[in-house]
Amino acid sequence: AQSVTQLGSHVSVSEGALVLLRCNYSSSVPPYLFWYVQYPNQGLQLLLKYTTGATLVKGINGFEAEFKKSETSFHLTKPSAHMSDAAEYFCAVSGRMSNTGKLIFGQGTTLQVKP
């Protein structure tokens, strides 16, 4: 069965510092990989996704993620944090061999940005 692990339920960075949110998956076949962001009291918004091709994926708001098959990872990064990046971030997977599009989510990481 597939699973997703996000290391660190809370991450705190200073404004202007590097943001690194970690995501590892467990799957015999590399899945499709997604990162979503959720602001308080709102739904989820897609930041980026990896399906095939280039392993470094660029998303919205300056975020990017790199798929590393050997490490079964899909970590999310941003070179310089802004106060507006404070939110909860979810990594999710969808099985390549699945006949449904349902997503399996990690437990989420809350990003705090300090001035």
Add this chain to the structure above:
Amino acid sequence: DGGITQSPKYLFRKEGQNVTLSCEQNLNHDAMYWYRQDPGQGLRLIYYSQIVNDFQKGDIAEGYSVSREKKESFPLTVTSAQKNPTAFYLCASSSTGSSGNTIYFGEGSWLTVV
């Protein structure tokens, strides 16, 4: 504007009552989903539907029911059999039910049992 509309945003329910959460999309998407969100547990799939008049149970379907009579609508009923229904509920949709398609989310509905 195209999107997914959930209503109501906040709902209070007395124990023993059924309640229905509405979800409507005008994206012409075939597939629709219901997720439940609890603090520290991420999102868990309740039900999903890949086509009109068909739906499947997700990981936590007990105490919930759905219908898919129209392509644009996927209401969720939280029954009195659901033991701990207080949560944030998210409806979502994707163009098809195929794996890898982007899933888009509504703004969510808060359900509180009083």
